Amino acid sequence: MPRYILVVDQGTTGTRAVLYDNEGRIINYSYREHRQIYPRPGWVEHDPLEIWRNTVYVMKDAVKLSEIDPSDIVSVGITNQRETTIVWDKATGKPIYNAIVWQDTRTINYCKSLIEKGLSKFVHEKTGLTISTYFSASKIKWILDNIPGARDRAEHGEILFGTIDTWIIWNMTRGTRDHLTPDRGGAHVIDYSNASRTMLFDIVNHRWSIELLEKMRIPYEILPVVVPSSSRKPYGYMNKDILGEEIPIHGDLGDQQAALVGQTCFRRGEMKSTYGTGTFMLLNTGDKPVHSSKGLLTTIGYVFEGYDPVYALEGSVAISGAAIQWLRDNLRIIRDPSETEKLAGKTGEIGSGGVYFVPAFSGLYAPYWDMTARGLIIGLTRYTRIEHIVHAVLEAIAYQVRDVYEAMIKDAGIVINMLKVDGGATKNNYLMQLQANILGIPVLRPRNIETTSLGAAFAAGLGAGLWRNIDELRKLWVLDKEFKPIWSKEKREKLYSGWRSAVKRAMKWLDEVGELPGSGAYWE
């Protein structure tokens, strides 16, 4: 009898439902983009109800396209853009505010105040994170402080907080009876990997940090229950109204941790880089957290029932594929991301012609962690054409990975001699070749670049007993193409040092110029 796993991969740009068989092969998938809402400079929101509607649509569509019987789906796995924050009414299911997206920088002044109060060391030791607008904590606080009545309702248990996985699982199980939190209207859960991105979770003792909740005045009552990323007991069952069958949900992972799993980086020292809206490089550091001194985050990789927890060092880059979207949506110089490959290819030996693009749209994340940096294009001359700028945008994606790679080898003290890559932007062969040239090591792309959804399928399938252990999963990774570096060391280092100079100029921009008319991005 055929047996399938249905995965929902809810990303920053869009939502994908993918059906996998028990060999880890994609049977079919469906995808839908959602609106990016920018109410002010630096603010980024999504409509949670639109995301839920899209989730239902893509699940139904993927099942229809696959022509399978939903009763053959043994489990559902969820993976999601992390940190993005939703607070909703437990009774009506209505969000009390839009989802505040991980890239949103409205809480910059609040985060600065936490740093000024000397909380950086405490936060880093407890949560593994650097105080930043990036994580959920300051976003929750913004909603509680700014939406009338929210704090009071939170204290009375009327509203719930969740990251996107929480929101989707709650909606999937809403109205069903057999789930982990019967008093909350649906399964109100978050897995360890997602919890470790809230800046409220104690990653050593595996519990919500009461000290941090008190310091930020966030009521415990609104927090979800933390569950294993792969669980034998389902968190709940998807409501029969959705696909006509009640299907158990056994897997939940933040998308970057899911990609680590999908790339089968199960051993200490194994690493991957995922190129989606942002780029995220994760290194498996085994069952103990490694604290970084070079601007990397320490995070929970995954917690699979029956295994030791796995920690990771993470280099997060906020803007990579998003810069391509910006070329398409804001500058309108391309119609489709794939055009960048051809345009950049036109430049030949000239490359970007001395142009650098620093996409600090949400400040700079790893390894710089500068919330006050803003984007720039530098090195322009009258010679510069669209293709040089496009080239500089692709280079920026690759240079940011080099920055993180440098921090990774220094922090972890290991030799890294190849990089496994995945995510939407890795379709771009030109970008992958640039990446190998800029790193000076081979770049390996697997046949399935939807590694994020594959990781969630592995988590759900392990929980449901479709696969017996992680060794079975390792065999399912298949190489598509290896990109070998071809630049000389001299060329590589010269161009990279130009990048470092460009980054320096983008840093501290808001500190230097203050708030300019029209740039109003702050929440006081």
Ligand SMILES: Nc1ncnc2c1ncn2[C@@H]1O[C@H](COP(=O)(O)OP(=O)(O)O)[C@@H](O)[C@H]1O
């Ligand atoms: N051929 C391409 N070249 C460069 N970037 C691309 C290409 N195709 C897609 N992208 C970028 O990849 C991103 C989508 O990848 P995906 O893995 O689906 O992201 P997410 O999970 O963040 O939604 C978009 O930001 C898009 O601009």
Ligand SMILES: O=P(O)(O)OC[C@H](O)CO
């Ligand atoms: O939506 P993605 O794939 O760019 O991933 C977003 C990350 O999870 C943010 O931390």
